[in-house]
Amino acid sequence: MRVFSTLLATVAAVLFLACISCPSRAQDVAQTPPMGWNSWNYFAEKVDDKGVRAAADAIVASGMRDAGYVYVNIDDTWEGQRDAKGVLHTNSKFPDMKGLADYVHSKGLKIGIYSSPGPKTCAGYEGSLGYEEQDAQLYASWGIDYLKYDLCSFIPEVMEKQAPNDHPAQMRLMHAAYDKMAKALKATGRPMVFSLCQYGFDAVWEWAPSVGGNLWRTTGDIAPNMYSIYANMSLQAGLSSYAGPGHWNDPDMLEVGNGDLTLAENRAHFSMWAILAAPLLAGNDLPHMKPEIRNILTNREVIAIDQDKLGQQGSRVYVEGEVEVWTKHLAGGALAVAVLNVGDTRYSTHPFHLNLSSLGLHGSQKARDLWTGKEFELTEGMALELPSHDVLLARIAAPK
Numbered sequence: 291m292r293v294f295s296t297l298l299a300t301v302a303a304v305l306f307l308a309c310i311s312c313p314s315r316a317q318d319v320a321q322t323p324p325m326g327w328n329s330w331n332y333f334a335e336k337v338d339d340k341g342v343r344a345a346a347d348a349i350v351a352s353g354m355r356d357a358g359y360v361y362v363n364i365d366d367t368w369e370g371q372r373d374a375k376g377v378l379h380t381n382s383k384f385p386d387m388k389g390l391a392d393y394v395h396s397k398g399l400k401i402g403i404y405s406s407p408g409p410k411t412c413a414g415y416e417g418s419l420g421y422e423e424q425d426a427q428l429y430a431s432w433g434i435d436y437l438k439y440d441l442c443s444f445i446p447e448v449m450e451k452q453a454p455n456d457h458p459a460q461m462r463l464m465h466a467a468y469d470k471m472a473k474a475l476k477a478t479g480r481p482m483v484f485s486l487c488q489y490g491f492d493a494v495w496e497w498a499p500s501v502g503g504n505l506w507r508t509t510g511d512i513a514p515n516m517y518s519i520y521a522n523m524s525l526q527a528g529l530s531s532y533a534g535p536g537h538w539n540d541p542d543m544l545e546v547g548n549g550d551l552t553l554a555e556n557r558a559h560f561s562m563w564a565i566l567a568a569p570l571l572a573g574n575d576l577p578h579m580k581p582e583i584r585n586i587l588t589n590r591e592v593i594a595i596d597q598d599k600l601g602q603q604g605s606r607v608y609v610e611g612e613v614e615v616w617t618k619h620l621a622g623g624a625l626a627v628a629v630l631n632v633g634d635t636r637y638s639t640h641p642f643h644l645n646l647s648s649l650g651l652h653g654s655q656k657a658r659d660l661w662t663g664k665e666f667e668l669t670e671g672m673a674l675e676l677p678s679h680d681v682l683l684a685r686i687a688a689p690k
């Protein structure tokens with residue numbers, strides 16, 4: 291009898307503990323900023339089944355999967371029509387979504403998809419308005435692991451129609467729409483990362499976690515040029531306290547390897563996203579990427595800054611004209627320092643002098659340059675000659 295009651299008590303304790311962790315289940319995904327690839331930045335509406343399989347293959351072959359890139363995310367333009375029962379079908383570019391998901395999973399990867407709370411997506415395809423539960427169940431039945439939910443037509447079709455000129459009421463409608471999909475995803479029982487895409491409206495970082503958001507775009511769309519990258523990066527300043535395990539600010543997907551970005555710009559972009567603990571979703575043509583781009587995307591020491599277990603988003607510590615200094619505190623007391631030259635006209639005639647005391651550091655520091663892999667000494671007031679749009683990214687293991 292005593293054995294039986296002890297057993298009963300143990301079972302009850304286990305159930306109790308399991309239940310305590312129930313509300314935090316949604317937090318189990320995205321404990322570090324999500325890493326993977328998304329089709330939009332390079333392929334846009336040209337994405338198809340073949341291209342997604344090729345991207346999955348390239349993630350494995352390039353070493354990206356082993357470096358941490360897990361999610362293969364299909365963005366807009368996969369959607370077909372709904373049938374009489376409301377079931378959404380894929381369009382002809384995606385003949386078998388379940389088969390595609392199985393293929394991606396067979397590579398040791400996860401798969402993501404895209405929709406809108408409005409009647410249409412941004413590219414004019416079928417959205418989820420009125421079909422949230424049904425769509426969430428459909429994603430789960432395919433084995434989807436990640437949903438990017440993009441506001442788009444919800445603005446004119448719901449917010450502006452139902453609450454004309456009443457912005458606070460419009461914002462409440464928007465919160466409710468994200469909450470509805472979060473609940474629908476949760477009801478499937480399948481863990482899915484929930485990515486809010488509404489361009490930062492209504493200080494999204496303040497309420498996104500309460501509607502189940504694991505990451506949320508804080509800005510408009512990124513483009514493959516330094517102005518856009520810098521603008522999105524800048525808008526993260528001051529938002530550090532809102533990021534942490536399970537919930538991240540998203541300055542948008544990577545443009546590394548896209549457009550005419552120079553190697554310095556690609557390096558700077560990747561370094562700053564790491565300092566920001568930003569999601570690292572590559573957005574380039576993976577099967578055709580150049581080795582130097584692969585080397586940037588797979589730099590494990592830079593990725594480790596992004597993925598650091600402490601989950602702290604870095605901060606802009608000081609700015610001197612066109613040079614910015616950011617730091618990120620890391621687990622175990624280490625510190626990452628990024629010095630970014632945003633300008634075009636800083637030469638060896640007037641190099642930038644790094645002020646260590648402004649970073650809370652006292653005297654010389656042993657550091658590692660994460661792009662050259664060399665150990666070096668950071669000294670108070672040292673002159674740094676940074677080419678235009680380039681960065682120094684250093685890790686100080688034991689800051690003094």
Ligand code: GAL
Nearest residue numbers: 330365366412413440487511
């Ligand atoms: C935009 C979004 C982009 C992409 C696009 C698809 O609203 O910010 O990242 O998803 O829609 O139509």
